[in-house]
Amino acid sequence: MKQDNHGKNHKYGMVIDLDKCTGCGSCMVACMSENNVPFKEDETRKKDSITWMRVYKLTNGKPFPETEICYMPRPCMHCGGKGDHGHSPCVSVCPAVATDYDHSTGIVSQIYTRCFGCRYCMGACPYHVRYFNWWDPKWPEGMENYLSPDVSPRMRGVVEKCSFCFHRYQQAKDRAYVEEREEIEEQEYQTACTQACPAGAITFGDLNNPDHAVHQMVKPDPHACGKPRNPKAFRLLERLETNPKVYYISERDWVRKAGDNYLEGEWEKVKNNHDKGHE
Numbered sequence: 001m002k003q004d005n006h007g008k009n010h011k012y013g014m015v016i017d018l019d020k021c022t023g024c025g026s027c028m029v030a031c032m033s034e035n036n037v038p039f040k041e042d043e044t045r046k047k048d049s050i051t052w053m054r055v056y057k058l059t060n061g062k063p064f065p066e067t068e069i070c071y072m073p074r075p076c077m078h079c080g081g082k083g084d085h086g087h088s089p090c091v092s093v094c095p096a097v098a099t100d101y102d103h104s105t106g107i108v109s110q111i112y113t114r115c116f117g118c119r120y121c122m123g124a125c126p127y128h129v130r131y132f133n134w135w136d137p138k139w140p141e142g143m144e145n146y147l148s149p150d151v152s153p154r155m156r157g158v159v160e161k162c163s164f165c166f167h168r169y170q171q172a173k174d175r176a177y178v179e180e181r182e183e184i185e186e187q188e189y190q191t192a193c194t195q196a197c198p199a200g201a202i203t204f205g206d207l208n209n210p211d212h213a214v215h216q217m218v219k220p221d222p223h224a225c226g227k228p229r230n231p232k233a234f235r236l237l238e239r240l241e242t243n244p245k246v247y248y249i250s251e252r253d254w255v256r257k258a259g260d261n262y263l264e265g266e267w268e269k270v271k272n273n274h275d276k277g278h279e
């Protein structure tokens with residue numbers, strides 16, 4: 001599909017169908033392999049392990065036999081910030097401009113050689129998607145031969161996070177340039193996790209393109225910073241107005257409710273208003 005974004009900048013985003021995700025972890029493995037994310041011999045210290053894409057397990061909190069499980073993959077949300085001006089929480093606090101918002105794609109970058117490891121961004125990110133390199137990366141002997149040449153490994157003392165496989169975007173742009181095309185095709189730029197998911201739970205594309213599946217699945221409201229108009233879709237911690245570009249979809253009420261810290265009685269109001277708006 002040609003990327004017709006009607007003269008606007010691209011706004012790459014992801015829609016994750018939580019009713020399809022089986023929690024198999026293929027997205028995590030594909031992401032680590034694609035982006036040279038190191039692992040440690042002892043991964044039991046979960047706070048120190050680096051997983052740009054992390055799959056969380058949620059339950060409805062009910063005892064058997066009413067127990068229900070949901071798996072929630074969580075990449076970087078590539079927040080656009082209030083008003084979509086690119087003032088994402090992490091970008092706003094970085095004193096070194098080591099993380100930046102690209103207005104032509106909506107992608108929040110991480111520039112390792114600028115980062116000096118103050119970790120302000122980690123404190124600012126409400127989604128815990130950023131990881132600090134406490135050690136230089138180490139791979140089992142021989143495995144360094146299988147690293148991706150397109151992604152630089154990170155050194156001790158810097159922060160890293162999901163980039164929406166930005167190197168793949170650059171490769172697609174290069175290919176288009178050589179072939180004298182101005183735009184890339186939608187399928188030319190897909191993230192590794194999207195391609196690896198055996199359940200087809202992840203859809204990736206340009207939210208500004210009304211013809212693309214990601215746009216049609218969530219129907220982002222241009223007058224409300226991309227808030228989903230599909231009542232089954234939601235973003236994490238919507239009330240913070242971080243304006244994430246990762247959307248989730250679920251038919252299940254309790255799963256959608258888990259997306260924010262609703263106060264007592266608040267969820268019912270939100271749900272009723274939402275349902276009325278979509279009758």
Ligand code: SF4
Binds near residue numbers: 089124242
């Ligand atoms: S999810 Fe966190 S790291 Fe990603 S753009 Fe938002 S604030 Fe920054």
Ligand code: SF4
Binds near residue numbers: 095097099114115121
């Ligand atoms: S740790 Fe690096 S990226 Fe994060 S705020 Fe500090 S300098 Fe910026």
